[in-house]
Amino acid sequence: MALATDSLTTIGSDSQSLGGAPVVFDNLTRRFGATTALDRLSLDIAPGELVALLGPSGCGKTTALRVLAGFDRPDNGRVLVDGKDVSHVPAQRRDMGMVFQSYSLFPNMNARDNVAFGLQIRHQRASQRRAKASELLDLVGLADHVTKYPHQLSGGQQQRVALARALAIEPRVLLLDEPLSALDAKVRAELRDQIRALQQRLAITTVFVTHDQEEAMSMADRVCVMLQGRVEQVATPSVLYSQPATPFVGQFVGVSSRVAVTRHGDHVEVLGREVPIRGDLNAVPAGELEALLRPEDLNVVVNPSGLGVVTHRSFLGATTRIGVGIAGANLRVDVRSTHADDLELGTRVDVSVNARDVLVTTPRPTN
Amino acid sequence: MTVLSDSASRTPPLGVSSLNGKSGSGGGGALVRRLRTSAPVLPFLSYVILVLGVPTVAIINYAFRSNSGHFTWQNIHTILSGGQFRTGFETSLKLALVTAIIPGILGTFIAYAISTSSHAPFKRISAATSGVLAQFGGVNLAFMFIASFGFVGVATKWLNAIGVDPWSHGFDLYKFWGVAFVYMYFQIPLMVLIITPAFAGLHPAWREAAENLGASRWRYWRHVGIPVLTPAILGSMFLLFGSGFSAYATAEALTTGTISITPIQIGSILQGNVIAGENNIAYALAFAMIVILLITVVGYVLLRRRTSRWLR
Numbered sequence: 001m002a003l004a005t006d007s008l009t010t011i012g013s014d015s016q017s018l019g020g021a022p023v024v025f026d027n028l029t030r031r032f033g034a035t036t037a038l039d040r041l042s043l044d045i046a047p048g049e050l051v052a053l054l055g056p057s058g059c060g061k062t063t064a065l066r067v068l069a070g071f072d073r074p075d076n077g078r079v080l081v082d083g084k085d086v087s088h089v090p091a092q093r094r095d096m097g098m099v100f101q102s103y104s105l106f107p108n109m110n111a112r113d114n115v116a117f118g119l120q121i122r123h124q125r126a127s128q129r130r131a132k133a134s135e136l137l138d139l140v141g142l143a144d145h146v147t148k149y150p151h152q153l154s155g156g157q158q159q160r161v162a163l164a165r166a167l168a169i170e171p172r173v174l175l176l177d178e179p180l181s182a183l184d185a186k187v188r189a190e191l192r193d194q195i196r197a198l199q200q201r202l203a204i205t206t207v208f209v210t211h212d213q214e215e216a217m218s219m220a221d222r223v224c225v226m227l228q229g230r231v232e233q234v235a236t237p238s239v240l241y242s243q244p245a246t247p248f249v250g251q252f253v254g255v256s257s258r259v260a261v262t263r264h265g266d267h268v269e270v271l272g273r274e275v276p277i278r279g280d281l282n283a284v285p286a287g288e289l290e291a292l293l294r295p296e297d298l299n300v301v302v303n304p305s306g307l308g309v310v311t312h313r314s315f316l317g318a319t320t321r322i323g324v325g326i327a328g329a330n331l332r333v334d335v336r337s338t339h340a341d342d343l344e345l346g347t348r349v350d351v352s353v354n355a356r357d358v359l360v361t362t363p364r365p366t367n
Numbered sequence: 368m369t370v371l372s373d374s375a376s377r378t379p380p381l382g383v384s385s386l387n388g389k390s391g392s393g394g395g396g397a398l399v400r401r402l403r404t405s406a407p408v409l410p411f412l413s414y415v416i417l418v419l420g421v422p423t424v425a426i427i428n429y430a431f432r433s434n435s436g437h438f439t440w441q442n443i444h445t446i447l448s449g450g451q452f453r454t455g456f457e458t459s460l461k462l463a464l465v466t467a468i469i470p471g472i473l474g475t476f477i478a479y480a481i482s483t484s485s486h487a488p489f490k491r492i493s494a495a496t497s498g499v500l501a502q503f504g505g506v507n508l509a510f511m512f513i514a515s516f517g518f519v520g521v522a523t524k525w526l527n528a529i530g531v532d533p534w535s536h537g538f539d540l541y542k543f544w545g546v547a548f549v550y551m552y553f554q555i556p557l558m559v560l561i562i563t564p565a566f567a568g569l570h571p572a573w574r575e576a577a578e579n580l581g582a583s584r585w586r587y588w589r590h591v592g593i594p595v596l597t598p599a600i601l602g603s604m605f606l607l608f609g610s611g612f613s614a615y616a617t618a619e620a621l622t623t624g625t626i627s628i629t630p631i632q633i634g635s636i637l638q639g640n641v642i643a644g645e646n647n648i649a650y651a652l653a654f655a656m657i658v659i660l661l662i663t664v665v666g667y668v669l670l671r672r673r674t675s676r677w678l679r
Contacts, residue, residue: 071575098579104572107677117590118580151676161422162576169580235658 020205097166247361474558568678
């Protein structure tokens with residue numbers, strides 16, 4: 001489905017762009033009893049930028065979004081929108097559009113009335129709000145569904161209505177709370193592209209919470225990886241993938257294999273090759289170490305007397321992911337599918353490292 | 368635009384009919400499948416037919432028979448044309464209305480208080496208490512009120528001691544408002560019991576979505592909460608109406624049959640206490656009650672259908 005962005009005439013001001021406001025999380029702390037959901041969280045978001053808050057369950061990403069929306073108050077710290085401290089401004093006065101995971105459309109209203117609700121609250125004339133709601137529904141590709149009720153719409157359609165509803169009030173910040181997680185894979189991919197296109201078209205500052213790294217990496221200008229209420233790393237998707245700042249980011253974002261290494265000063269010996277250690281050498285823990293290697297950091301060649309054995313293979317399209325058991329480690333290596341025919345299960349292989357540098361961490365505790 | 372459909376889920380499962388090359392839901396295979404899936408409810412169905420279906424058919428049959436056994440409209444005409452039966456019917460309807468509306472409103476507020484409370488023990492105790500009190504009717508309840516609010520009841524004495532005498536201000540436990548007062552004792556918890564799940568069905572995210580769009584708490588309730596709950600509240604009131612309309616034992620035990628309501632009149636006729644040999648009038652009254660209760664149930668089901676669609 002193509003977005004009907006050409007029909008965007010009354011949304012926003014002169015240039016069909018809502019314009020985004022800068023958002024700052026300033027040293028936010030939020031505790032729930034003994035649990036610290038946000039631990040001195042600081043993050044700057046530029047106007048018009050889409051930042052994804054990514055992390056495992058319980059990392060504080062949803063709490064951060066709820067604090068920004070005004071549904072929760074921080075114990076310490078401030079939230080600044082457009083330079084103004086909104087920490088104590090009630091949610092209904094923040095002028096932020098939010099899309100919820102569970103759609104949250106009002107069941108007693110049809111699609112158009114749902115979209116027009118925020119305008120009704122703002123005392124817009126009925127004719128104006130009907131026209132604008134219809135236009136927004138057209139924008140999200142639901143022009144034929146304006147009189148349908150939520151229970152008559154599919155999950156993807158409901159989420160589009162929710163998006164139109166959030167945009168109707170012309171917010172300066174758009175908040176997306178795992179908006180795609182309740183949808184099936186095909187609709188999710190489709191809606192992901194639509195949201196991103198719309199966000200870029202309207203240049204609206206957007207904070208997007210997700211636990212799905214693929215979603216975060218494909219949609220966001222920058223991704224903020226969170227763990228235990230703290231920011232682990234904020235970076236563009238490519239930097240996050242290629243230069244993870246911490247072992248957690250290296251493990252959480254993308255696929256990586258662990259292999260035992262020996263440290264020699266600022267290098268480690270990985271699979272027989274000396275490779276520089278990435279990052280702050282002072283932060284490297286003492287004792288046993290493991291290197292985190294991306295599938296593309298490794299090469300594999302067939303060798304009947306090689307130490308590795310192909311244990312697994314998954315066809316991914318242009319590439320095939322090969323699992324290799326070697327020296328007690330299970331490595332995942334990506335090879336071109338056209339070169340993967342020789343790598344049958346049980347084939348003996350040699351594995352080498354082609355990374356410029358590697359991230360090292362302590363071994364996972366064993367049970 | 369991509370049309371999102373769940374066409375896959377509508378594909379008929381591979382069954383006997385599809386194996387035979389037939390399509391659609393017709394055919395013997397579908398019937399066998401339907402019978403097989405219905406089997407677990409057959410005992411209950413048999414029970415309902417036996418204790419509800421057969422008596423209903425018998426009542427309808429006798430309601431339109433004269434004493435000599437011929438078809439007649441006379442019984443229906445008698446109860447509708449005026450006199451004690453029509454008065455009894457009107458009093459029953461009035462009692463049912465009063466004991467549906469007042470407990471309906473009070474029960475809704477109590478259910479709201481329960482559903483918004485963050486005090487888990489209060490919620491548990493309220494639910495358990497409502498469950499017990501909603502079933503507490505009949506002779507026990509009547510005796511409890513006579514002992515408490517009767518002319519020389521304990522509560523009446525206490526009230527007298529602080530200078531309040533309800534009996535001298537028009538209160539009479541054995542008249543219409545007294546009976547209504549006693550009915551509310553089980554109607555209010557019944558309402559709480561029925562309507563609480565509807566409150567639980569109000570998604571907190573709706574309130575947050577409304578707030579996010581600029582609505583105050585009141586405007587959320589005005590535009591979303593109350594409209595969403597209205598069918599459930601009305602549907603529950605329909606049930607209370609049915610409960611109040613058909614209650615017999617409590618009113619009989621409380622007033623010893625002196626209040627003129629249809630269930631007591633039916634009992635009196637069938638026991639031969641009033642006019643012997645007019646049993647078919649009692650069946651006509653029972654038939655009229657069935658019609659009223661049927662309307663009540665249909666109203667409840669229609670409203671409940673809408674509610675379940677919204678609050679799922």
